[in-house]
Amino acid sequence: MERKTAYIAPEEIARQRGFSEKIAERFAARQAHPRACVDTFGCQQNVADGQKLMGMLEEMGFSFTDEPKEADLVILNTCAVREHAEQRVFGNLGALTHTKRENPEQVICLCGCMAQEERVARRVKESYRHVDLVFGPHALWRFPELLWQVYESRKRVFSVADERGSIAEGIPTVREKGVKAWVSIMYGCNNFCSYCIVPYVRGRERSRDKDAVLAEVRELVDAGYKDITLLGQNVNSYGNDLGGEYGFADLLRDIDRIPGEYLIRFMSSHPKDATPKLFDAMAECPHVAKQLHLPFQSGSNRVLKEMNRRYTREQYLELIRYAREKMPGLVLTSDVIIGFPGETEEEAMETVSLVQEVGFDALFTFIYSPRPGTKAAELPDPVPRAEKQKWFDRLLEVQNAHSAAAHAAYVGKTVRVLVDSRSDDAEYPLASRTEGNRLVRLKGDESLIGKFLDVKITGSNTWALYGEAL
Numbered sequence: 001m002e003r004k005t006a007y008i009a010p011e012e013i014a015r016q017r018g019f020s021e022k023i024a025e026r027f028a029a030r031q032a033h034p035r036a037c038v039d040t041f042g043c044q045q046n047v048a049d050g051q052k053l054m055g056m057l058e059e060m061g062f063s064f065t066d067e068p069k070e071a072d073l074v075i076l077n078t079c080a081v082r083e084h085a086e087q088r089v090f091g092n093l094g095a096l097t098h099t100k101r102e103n104p105e106q107v108i109c110l111c112g113c114m115a116q117e118e119r120v121a122r123r124v125k126e127s128y129r130h131v132d133l134v135f136g137p138h139a140l141w142r143f144p145e146l147l148w149q150v151y152e153s154r155k156r157v158f159s160v161a162d163e164r165g166s167i168a169e170g171i172p173t174v175r176e177k178g179v180k181a182w183v184s185i186m187y188g189c190n191n192f193c194s195y196c197i198v199p200y201v202r203g204r205e206r207s208r209d210k211d212a213v214l215a216e217v218r219e220l221v222d223a224g225y226k227d228i229t230l231l232g233q234n235v236n237s238y239g240n241d242l243g244g245e246y247g248f249a250d251l252l253r254d255i256d257r258i259p260g261e262y263l264i265r266f267m268s269s270h271p272k273d274a275t276p277k278l279f280d281a282m283a284e285c286p287h288v289a290k291q292l293h294l295p296f297q298s299g300s301n302r303v304l305k306e307m308n309r310r311y312t313r314e315q316y317l318e319l320i321r322y323a324r325e326k327m328p329g330l331v332l333t334s335d336v337i338i339g340f341p342g343e344t345e346e347e348a349m350e351t352v353s354l355v356q357e358v359g360f361d362a363l364f365t366f367i368y369s370p371r372p373g374t375k376a377a378e379l380p381d382p383v384p385r386a387e388k389q390k391w392f393d394r395l396l397e398v399q400n401a402h403s404a405a406a407h408a409a410y411v412g413k414t415v416r417v418l419v420d421s422r423s424d425d426a427e428y429p430l431a432s433r434t435e436g437n438r439l440v441r442l443k444g445d446e447s448l449i450g451k452f453l454d455v456k457i458t459g460s461n462t463w464a465l466y467g468e469a470l
């Protein structure tokens, strides 16, 4: 069977490089040294997209600054997943009227998931007239051409057409220096959970060719990266659009064969597609961290059905049981939504009881936020915010108590960590991670960054462990 996904032709990517060169020449002719400020919001996929934007900007001759007022080009790479995230972006956009007043040559660009929403693009067109360029995730690979149009025409450019999406290989990337790197293995989402905007702004699922993924991971390992996270909205459906038998578990096994000292993580996994085959592969692959982020969203079967999650509480618990049997000591994290439209207190407490029953190492907790255009946004939502907040606080109380107890159980033990960065704590100046991705603040000097070490855990709190190198 043929793959169902459109690849952007290499000639088209080369044509985009041509636009980057033209922009670089334009600056060189004016002896200008342009600076860009790229502000990324949202999930790791968006962070990975931000790194591609920076890669393309570097080819155009830009250097980078964190200060919008010093920048010739300001890019807001946005997230649409909750209303709060959108409000922040509109606030930031508003503030940019001042920087543009001081520097009328400044180019302001809105991209990422919000830009793909018709409602947002319209609002920016009408009410944020200082914004020069708007493009959604589907047009990311065409950024050089779009920016060239802005420079040449000095007119506003909008590229926000709705698409199923495509795959573009060979876009340059500026990665953070250090030990951690992100690799997108697929884009988009087919699941249409009823509360979620992502499928509307990121298009349908499309998987990169396995050879492209393997080559990228190999390159990263050779370049010294030691903590590599494979990204997708639902990595468990990797390969479904490729028409063959090859799936995510096969990809994990192939990556694991790449020689070197490194860890592989992945996120996110959808429980409806998490299978014993995946857990067997995780258990058998030494490079794969024994850590699983498996969002369950709700502990109530009625709410799960309304959310269109396509698994039950019982099926979720069975998955966890199997995964823990295969990988004793597995570190488990999850995402939860409290206050889905029509959820009752009793149903919210079923979520709390599931959290109690499983004992997650950490939880990412959200109060439901209506997203215009999704099914759930049409449902009656009678419960006041203050009531939802009470349920939410109860959930946090239970989770925080568990996190603190789980962390306390590490004290006195020796664990292997990867030292990844400096920390802001003078007494414990290094930050490191266990294989399960628990934060360990460490005593020691910077020469340890990038090393795997055995450390003794000497203290803990709800959020972190404290240790000393042996």
Ligand code: SAM
Binding pocket: 043, 081, 082, 195, 196, 197, 198, 232, 233, 234, 268, 269, 270, 295, 297, 335, 336, 337, 366, 367, 368, 369, 370, 371
């Ligand atoms: N694809 C991933 C998955 O299904 O697990 C996660 C995608 S989403 C970027 C990250 C989390 O945001 C979700 O797991 C969900 O808990 C939360 N989320 C998504 N839409 C939301 C909404 N409308 N209100 C509140 N939280 C939401």
Ligand code: SF4
Binding pocket: 189, 190, 191, 192, 193, 196, 197, 198, 199, 233, 234, 270
């Ligand atoms: Fe959103 Fe559901 Fe897709 Fe995750 S799986 S991105 S929550 S629609």
Ligand code: F3S
Binding pocket: 041, 042, 043, 044, 045, 046, 078, 079, 080, 081, 112, 113, 197, 198, 201, 202
């Ligand atoms: Fe946000 Fe888009 Fe990610 S909506 S969470 S940045 S896929």
